[in-house]
Amino acid sequence: xxxxxxxxxxxxxxxxxxxxxxxxxxxxxxxxxxxxxxxxxxxxxxxxxxxxxxxxxxxxxxxxxxxxxxxxxxxxxxxxxxxxxxxxxxxxxxxxxxxxxxxxxxxxxxxxxxxxxxxxxxxxxxxxxxxxxxxxxxxxxxxxxxxxxxxxxxxxxxxxxxxxxxxxxxxxxxxxxxxxxxxxxxxxxxxxxxxxxxxxxxxxxxxxxxxxxxxxxxxxxxxxxxxxxxxxxxxxxxxxxxxxxxxxxxxxxxxxxxxxxxxxxxxxxxxxxxxxxxxxxxxxxxxxxxxxxxxxxxxxx
Ligand SMILES: Nc1ncnc2c1ncn2[C@@H]1O[C@H](COP(=O)(O)OP(=O)(O)O)[C@@H](O)[C@H]1O
Ligand SMILES: N[C@@H](CCOP(=O)(O)O)C(=O)O
Numbered sequence: 001x002x003x004x005x006x007x008x009x010x011x012x013x014x015x016x017x018x019x020x021x022x023x024x025x026x027x028x029x030x031x032x033x034x035x036x037x038x039x040x041x042x043x044x045x046x047x048x049x050x051x052x053x054x055x056x057x058x059x060x061x062x063x064x065x066x067x068x069x070x071x072x073x074x075x076x077x078x079x080x081x082x083x084x085x086x087x088x089x090x091x092x093x094x095x096x097x098x099x100x101x102x103x104x105x106x107x108x109x110x111x112x113x114x115x116x117x118x119x120x121x122x123x124x125x126x127x128x129x130x131x132x133x134x135x136x137x138x139x140x141x142x143x144x145x146x147x148x149x150x151x152x153x154x155x156x157x158x159x160x161x162x163x164x165x166x167x168x169x170x171x172x173x174x175x176x177x178x179x180x181x182x183x184x185x186x187x188x189x190x191x192x193x194x195x196x197x198x199x200x201x202x203x204x205x206x207x208x209x210x211x212x213x214x215x216x217x218x219x220x221x222x223x224x225x226x227x228x229x230x231x232x233x234x235x236x237x238x239x240x241x242x243x244x245x246x247x248x249x250x251x252x253x254x255x256x257x258x259x260x261x262x263x264x265x266x267x268x269x270x271x272x273x274x275x276x277x278x279x280x281x282x283x284x285x286x287x288x289x290x291x292x293x294x295x296x297x298x299x300x301x
Contacts, residue, residue, distance in 0.1 A: 003112045006034040006301040009104045010142065010294035011089040012096035013167065013261050014135040017220035017252035018200035024145050026138035026294035027167065029095065031087045032301070033104035035067060037112050038080035050087035050097070062098055062129055066105025069125055074113045092175035094255035099135035102126050107140070107298045120153075127154050135255060142297030144208055162211040166292060168262040169254060170239065170275040173285040176232055181256035184228045193223040216250035216263050226253050233258045235282030242278035246271045 011029040015021070031050075043064060045057035055061060059068070067081055083105075089097040103126050110117045117125075119140060126136035133147035133154040147156040200221050207215040230236045236253070239260050243251035248262035248271045262271050272288030279286040 003038070004034060004036040005108050005111045006032060007104045007108045007111075007298055008032050008301050009100040009107070009139055009298045010096075010296075012099055012135040012138045012255070013094070013169070013259075013291075014096065014255040015222070015225065015253065016204060016261075017222040017226070017250070018197045018224065019134070019146070019204055020197070020222070020224045021132040021134050022146055022148065023201065023204065024096075024134040024138040024147070025167070026142045026144075026297055027095070027169070027291040028294050029088055029169075029289065029291060030294075031085060031089050031097070031100045031104060033063060033101070033108055034084040035105070035108035035112060036080070036082040037067075037071075037078035037109070038082070039078070041079035042081075044082045046084045048086045050089060051085075051091045052087075054091070055085070061101075063101040063105035065129060066102045066126070067109040069129070070106055070109035070113060070117065073121075073125070074110075074116050076113045090171055090259075092177045093171055094176070094178075094253065094257045094259040095169065095171075096135040096139060096255060098178070099126070099130055099139045102129045103136055103139040103298050107300070111300055123154050123156065124152070128152075138294075138297065140297050142295045143293060146205055159209060160293065160295060161208050164292065165213055165249065166264045166268045166290060168243070168248070168264055168268050168272045168275065168288055169291055170260045170262070170272060170279065170286050170288045172233070172258045172279055174258060176256065176258045178256040181229050181232060184232065185225055186228065189224060196221070196223045213249050213263070213265060217244065218250075220250035220252040220263070222252065225256075229253060229257055233260075234284055235279050236260065238282070239275050239278040242274045243271050246274040251275075
């Protein structure tokens with residue numbers, strides 16, 4: 001007998017400036033994934049929206065990999081895997097599309113196989129596929145998460161800010177895979193840059209926890225990854241400056257980019273328009289999308 005479940009998973013913005021591979025926020029942009037497990041052998045995939053026609057229907061697909069990982073771990077044997085996706089999260093832009101696909105596959109397969117895995121186990125499995133915990137954690141738990149790795153297992157803190165802020169995601173038309181954006185990072189950094197980031201990331205978490213959002217201007221500064229990734233994103237520095245000048249609380253690269261994200265408590269449309277214009281000056285077409293914090297993480301529909 002076939003078994004079906006549908007999951008909704010949020011996109012995420014990771015790093016938030018200085019919190020490289022640690023900080024992430026779940027955002028109100030969602031993918032839906034419907035999984036059917038059956039005794040009839042074969043893998044099938046239907047994709048609507050982002051990635052339609054481009055996402056592979058084999059073991060290289062991270063959602064399928066995630067489903068198979070749950071089946072192996074729980075000892076269940078289902079030769080038939082059918083996935084239907086409705087994707088709103090753009091691919092390879094820094095809004096956590098791969099994290100959403102992985103978490104969707106894991107949560108769906110866990111539900112269909114009798115919920116044998118805890119959320120901690122799902123987090124560890126998702127991290128092992130994605131390679132870092134910062135975007136899979138908020139995709140699972142919602143809200144803002146800070147994650148660390150300890151002996152192969154992710155430890156995390158999840159919280160919500162005491163008052164709301166908005167986010168403006170400016171999404172350029174071109175793709176940048178996280179793999180390519182990690183290749184430009186150095187093996188080591190100067191001690192002064194490490195100190196710069198430790199102080200900013202502590203301030204970032206403090207500002208988000210207490211609602212002291214005026215501190216975000218400095219708390220979103222980074223020297224570990226953004227300066228190296230700038231060469232991959234034409235106009236990046238100017239777009240971030242334009243956001244701040246238009247009244248944003250602060251701005252940073254979203255995940256590995258190329259999406260840029262501004263935090264606002266005022267006119268978000270004005271900030272978005274100014275950022276798009278700054279990209280256009282560098283001959284990059286872009287659009288903006290207003291986002292809020294998603295509080296639920298992955299849910300079963
Ligand atoms: N819905 C999806 N189903 C399967 N694989 C996906 C899906 N969305 C994204 N991916 C995979 O993840 C890759 C993008 O991941 P990545 O480079 O980390 O960028 P990001 O996660 O920031 O969008 C895509 O090229 C594709 O291989
Ligand atoms: N810490 C990672 C985050 C990647 O996030 P994504 O949404 O771009 O996949 C990195 O900066 O490499």
